[in-house]
Amino acid sequence: MIRTPTSRAEAQELDRTDALAPKTEGFNLPEGITYLVGHSLGPPPATAQTRLLEAQADWATGLVRSWNSAGWIDLAERTGERLAALIGAPAGDVIVTDNVSVNLFKLAAAALPHARRYALFVEEDEFPTDQYIAAGLGGLSGAEVRLLPPGGSFDALTAGGVLIKSAVNYRSSEVADMAAHEREAQRHGALIVWDLSHATGVLDLHLASDGARLAAGCTYKYLNGGPGAPAFVYAAQEIAAKLVTPLPGWMGHNAPFAFDSQYTPRGGATRFASGTPPILSLAAFSGALDVFEGVALPDLQSKARALGAIAIARAQGMGLAVLSPIEDAARGGHVSVRIAEGYPVVQALAARGVLADFRAPDTVRFGFSPLFLRYAQVWDALDVLDEILTSRSWDAPEFHARAKVT
Amino acid sequence: MIRTPTSRAEAQELDRTDALAPKTEGFNLPEGITYLVGHSLGPPPATAQTRLLEAQADWATGLVRSWNSAGWIDLAERTGERLAALIGAPAGDVIVTDNVSVNLFKLAAAALPHARRYALFVEEDEFPTDQYIAAGLGGLSGAEVRLLPPGGSFDALTAGGVLIKSAVNYRSSEVADMAAHEREAQRHGALIVWDLSHATGVLDLHLASDGARLAAGCTYKYLNGGPGAPAFVYAAQEIAAKLVTPLPGWMGHNAPFAFDSQYTPRGGATRFASGTPPILSLAAFSGALDVFEGVALPDLQSKARALGAIAIARAQGMGLAVLSPIEDAARGGHVSVRIAEGYPVVQALAARGVLADFRAPDTVRFGFSPLFLRYAQVWDALDVLDEILTSRSWDAPEFHARAKVT
Numbered sequence: 177m178i179r180t181p182t183s184r185a186e187a188q189e190l191d192r193t194d195a196l197a198p199k200t201e202g203f204n205l206p207e208g209i210t211y212l213v214g215h216s217l218g219p220p221p222a223t224a225q226t227r228l229l230e231a232q233a234d235w236a237t238g239l240v241r242s243w244n245s246a247g248w249i250d251l252a253e254r255t256g257e258r259l260a261a262l263i264g265a266p267a268g269d270v271i272v273t274d275n276v277s278v279n280l281f282k283l284a285a286a287a288l289p290h291a292r293r294y295a296l297f298v299e300e301d302e303f304p305t306d307q308y309i310a311a312g313l314g315g316l317s318g319a320e321v322r323l324l325p326p327g328g329s330f331d332a333l334t335a336g337g338v339l340i341k342s343a344v345n346y347r348s349s350e351v352a353d354m355a356a357h358e359r360e361a362q363r364h365g366a367l368i369v370w371d372l373s374h375a376t377g378v379l380d381l382h383l384a385s386d387g388a389r390l391a392a393g394c395t396y397k398y399l400n401g402g403p404g405a406p407a408f409v410y411a412a413q414e415i416a417a418k419l420v421t422p423l424p425g426w427m428g429h430n431a432p433f434a435f436d437s438q439y440t441p442r443g444g445a446t447r448f449a450s451g452t453p454p455i456l457s458l459a460a461f462s463g464a465l466d467v468f469e470g471v472a473l474p475d476l477q478s479k480a481r482a483l484g485a486i487a488i489a490r491a492q493g494m495g496l497a498v499l500s501p502i503e504d505a506a507r508g509g510h511v512s513v514r515i516a517e518g519y520p521v522v523q524a525l526a527a528r529g530v531l532a533d534f535r536a537p538d539t540v541r542f543g544f545s546p547l548f549l550r551y552a553q554v555w556d557a558l559d560v561l562d563e564i565l566t567s568r569s570w571d572a573p574e575f576h577a578r579a580k581v582t
Numbered sequence: 583m584i585r586t587p588t589s590r591a592e593a594q595e596l597d598r599t600d601a602l603a604p605k606t607e608g609f610n611l612p613e614g615i616t617y618l619v620g621h622s623l624g625p626p627p628a629t630a631q632t633r634l635l636e637a638q639a640d641w642a643t644g645l646v647r648s649w650n651s652a653g654w655i656d657l658a659e660r661t662g663e664r665l666a667a668l669i670g671a672p673a674g675d676v677i678v679t680d681n682v683s684v685n686l687f688k689l690a691a692a693a694l695p696h697a698r699r700y701a702l703f704v705e706e707d708e709f710p711t712d713q714y715i716a717a718g719l720g721g722l723s724g725a726e727v728r729l730l731p732p733g734g735s736f737d738a739l740t741a742g743g744v745l746i747k748s749a750v751n752y753r754s755s756e757v758a759d760m761a762a763h764e765r766e767a768q769r770h771g772a773l774i775v776w777d778l779s780h781a782t783g784v785l786d787l788h789l790a791s792d793g794a795r796l797a798a799g800c801t802y803k804y805l806n807g808g809p810g811a812p813a814f815v816y817a818a819q820e821i822a823a824k825l826v827t828p829l830p831g832w833m834g835h836n837a838p839f840a841f842d843s844q845y846t847p848r849g850g851a852t853r854f855a856s857g858t859p860p861i862l863s864l865a866a867f868s869g870a871l872d873v874f875e876g877v878a879l880p881d882l883q884s885k886a887r888a889l890g891a892i893a894i895a896r897a898q899g900m901g902l903a904v905l906s907p908i909e910d911a912a913r914g915g916h917v918s919v920r921i922a923e924g925y926p927v928v929q930a931l932a933a934r935g936v937l938a939d940f941r942a943p944d945t946v947r948f949g950f951s952p953l954f955l956r957y958a959q960v961w962d963a964l965d966v967l968d969e970i971l972t973s974r975s976w977d978a979p980e981f982h983a984r985a986k987v988t
Contacts, residue, residue, distance in 0.1 A: 204642060205645075206642075206643055206645075209645070211645060213645070213646045216646050217641075217645065217646040217649075219641075219642070219645055220638070220641050220642050225638060225642070228634075228638055228862065231809075232626070232631060232634055232866075235623075235625075235626050235808060235809055236610060236612075236625070236626050236631070237612055239611075239612075239615070239617060239619070239623065239625055239937065240619045240622050240623040240937065240939070241932075241937070242809070243623075243809075248809060274680070274681075274684065274857075275680075275831065275856060275857025275858055275859075276857050276858075277829060277830075277831035277832070277856045277857035278680065278684055278829060278831075278856055278857060281828070281829055285722055300843060304832065304835075304841050304842060304843060304845075305830075305831055305832045305857070307843055307845075308830040308831070308832070308835070308845040309829065309830065309831070311830065311845060312826075312827065312828045312829055312830045312845075313828065315826065315828065316691055316722060316723050316828040317722050317723065318724070323843070394858070396858070402641060402860075402861070402862055403637075403641055403648070403649075403654060403858070403860075403861035403862065404857075404858040404859045404860040404861045404862075404864070405860060405862075406860060407857070420718075420721065421718065422687070422718045422719065422721065422722040423683060423684060423687055423715065423718055424683075424711075424714040424715065424717065424718045425681065425683035425684075425711055425714070425715070426683070426710065426711045426714070429710075429714070433942075434942070435710050435941065435942070436710060437706060437710060437713050437729070439710075439713075439714040439717060439718075450681060450683045450684055451680075451681030451682050451683035451684060451711065451810075451813070452681055452682075452800070452802070452809070452810040453681075453810045454808075454809075454810040454811060454812060454860040454862075454863035454864075455808070455809035455810045455863070456634065456808055456809065456810075456811075456860075456862045456863045456866055457860035457861070457862045457863040458810070458860075460638075460862055526647075531645065531646065531647070533646070535841065536839070536840070536841070
């Protein structure tokens, strides 16, 4: 564990010994920006930009032949193989496909017949879309849908249904105990579909050894895959072969160019591919993964939590209520604090080059992507927050104007 | 109707008076390529490349702020509004989202409760994925799934279920009579989900006036949106408001940033948006639509059919069996001919710069995108086919080697 610095000098000292420090050079962030929104949309690694331009050139010159000559046809699969290493999964258990909503739907639908009870469970403070998807799937399939109180999912596993559960809560940043959940699920014939959106690329995940069987996640947050980059599905080999996807697209077919009327799924997680993936977006994400080459996941996690600990200590020093777990081991890559006037405060921070985000009614989230942030930079960003709060400079009319997306 | 040229000189004369001829300058096709695969993957219009680079720059400099500042948040909706004009639909009835498979699933699922019979119908010679999706949805929802004999869909409408039907058959290029189908469907309480993949961007479509209520389609064929570019959903205003999507993602929510636990769908077709769209791919497609500005759909259709008529007349002259309708009005933008040794013939054509595609066991498809092809160019391509067949130059070992994608 990295000791939380208590001064800028100590933060600088951590930068000097940071194994991940060279990775910051892989990003071309604009001058003067401290980007604490990597939990929302990661910035482009230079390699993502390079691969995107290559894909564009392949489209222009190779044209339809690029499905073969540029390897588009199995790009989703090859990218999934590389991503697998970042979640502690065997290479064949991950496929890049669709968006998180669609993937949660496919996995939960495929899981229902294999759970002891034909029912869907989701906590009330889960990411709203996860709740909507459970409701949508319940309406179509006839499965019972039960909303659980916040934190109630562990107890609900005894009922033996299908639980949709975030590995890291989008709001609080609280980490779920994956291994304990899976043990309890196994015991009671329940299945869990993990939402890894706020966990992948920042935590030291061990899906296989934690016994996780099903998961989906997005790639545009800590993985820096680009806006709306295609999401992924994880399905453990031992269960994948039994699963029937409700969305059998041609990319999940065992012989997509045979044009059979009968659907024969591919062997493992790849059966959850559906239609043609968006190659340009996928190429950018594939390039973004280059930045993770040689990165040890424990280093990633330690740095993210150490950066978060700076924010927590400084926020507490300003008298702010911290909504995220204080204990490092219980926390993901972002830290949420309560600021009653959070919206204008976030605008005032942005005007000073510090980007954070606001979630109504009063939550400000700071994301600590460990590959492009430096310790001293985070220290300085908290200085800016302190100044803005002390001077009440956020209370200027320009910081209250609302945009479509906050 | 354009008279079919009987000589290269007559073809050149058609080029001189072609209203769409200036559009060819909007594409940067490689020298020496005659691209007859626009029905599979359209080439990039220069405007698509420009918009893709802009989106990349917005990602790099605007970062997460680009959801507002670069208009990403409603890009799918604005792009859908522009696309609507190309299918004869009101602007608000189209949303760009997901892929065709997912969209057919969403629409058919939403349609089921509103059809007289809880059943799905699809013809056996439909695009295989459309059949898979019907089967997948049937398995999940309990709806009866019935495969129809080729051409049997019109008669099946009397049964009052949900029919998934291509406007243009992917293999034969046969055009369905949309208005007649819809009249029959209305009469019997049936609903039709049209697959417009091989129709959009090449035919003079009139979804609204033909009474079409539901449709999906891809954007990477005649629309030149890029490999795997996001697909679209059309839902007519009068029915859209009654429909419940089984995949209620946050982009289809009426107030996506309220983070409500309850799902409140948006007003019309936009409710069929699901998760975050792949912005880079979407931006390229959005740029590709610029090429269609000022294009009259009847001109598009007439030229595509005139080019197809050249291919049909020439192929018949070579003694080849034409698998597509001979009558222009019954045919889409591509022409299929039977060539027993189709695979090596297509390879031999490619070696001479003429790109076509092969569908096992013996179908060669030629696509006639009217925006970048010239009449004389198509005439010359058929000369090349004639030479290859006459000389049997296709029977060289290098033309028999198989690639992953044929």
